[in-house]
Amino acid sequence: MSKHRSKLEINGTQGTLAAILEKPGPHPKAFIIYAHCFTCGKDSLAASRISRGLVAQGYAVLRYDFAGIGNSEGKFEDTNFTSSVDDLVLVAQHLKENYQAPAILIGHSFGGAVVLGAAGKIKNLKGVVTVAAPSKPCHVIKQFAQFEDEIQANGQADVLLSGRPFIMKKQFLDDVYSQNQDETIRKLKTPLLVFHSPRDTTVLIKEAEHIYGYAMHPKSFISLDPADHLLTSSKDAAYVASSVAVWAEHYIDDASNH
Incomplete structure (x- = not known):
């Protein structure tokens, strides 16, 4: 296993959150947090493939199990959208205090709704990315x-x-x-990149259109045709990783200056 891969335990709202931080080396371009889809976990195919694809592009990526999922503490039935947002803010704080403040948030499906909800609570973000995300948390x-x-x-x-x-x-x-996710999206002050597949039958592409419509510029949309909702094809995950890597270059500062 890479010497730049660390298992972390981060204090969350329901107890300890299990996380993996992967870095390309001692000086990554920026730090990214990845929030997984509903009940999926940090080790899902999409989470691990997208994260490792970004690490290969020079970024450090932290992915973690939501409370009550995988190796994280807490009872899933006691969590909700608000506690998931609060946990993401705590994960960002942990990165800032122990490594470097996150520059980019990536969220898949329900995790996409969570990163949109958390973005306004995390200072100095450079960008937010949603993948197959619903426009409202209640979609789940x-x-x-x-x-x-x-x-x-x-x-x-x-x-x-x-x-x-x-x-x-x-x-x-x-x-x-x-x-009130519409208002949250409207108030988003960071660049937004929206990924969605027109073939997604779990979260329809109209959800992406809604997010894009409410968001202010700068905003971008990339079609994931012919991907499915969970991005089970490694090619689709690789496409997301490479696209995020190029897009983020527009917005991140040289990490060595911070």
Whole structure:
């Protein structure tokens, strides 16, 4: 394993967050945080491939398991969108205090909504990237829509997400429904890069159009045709990594000056 690959434990809202920081060497161009898709984890194909692709391009990338996922502490059923945003802010703070402040945030699917929610709470960001992201956090409820009435009535329900059992609580629904993501996107003060595939059947491309429409310039859109939602093809992940690397060059300063 590379000597520039470190396993980190970062204090989050629900306990310790398990993270991996990969660096190309002692002087990366910039530090990036990668937020994974809903229930996916830091070791998902998209997360690991995109991160390593960016490391190969000279960037340091930190990816972490959301609370209650993978090796991170906490109970998934006690998390929500707000706590996920707060955790991302804490991860950014950890990077700033121990390495270097993150320049770029990348979020896949629900993680894309999270990075949009966190961007305004993290100082000195140079850019935000969403991959197959919904325009509103409540979009994720589609994944367990048949249980929504039960959750509202009983306070919680046992659901299957990507074939795995999870408990979803009413507090999660209340939290995602309370978000004004349109206003959050409109107030975004950092350059935005939106990736989406017109063939995505989990999060339709109209979600990307909505994000792009509400965001102020500078903003960019890149089509991921013919990718699927999870970017299961290594070519699609490599395309995202190489595109982000080139795009970010426009906005990052020489890290040695900071």
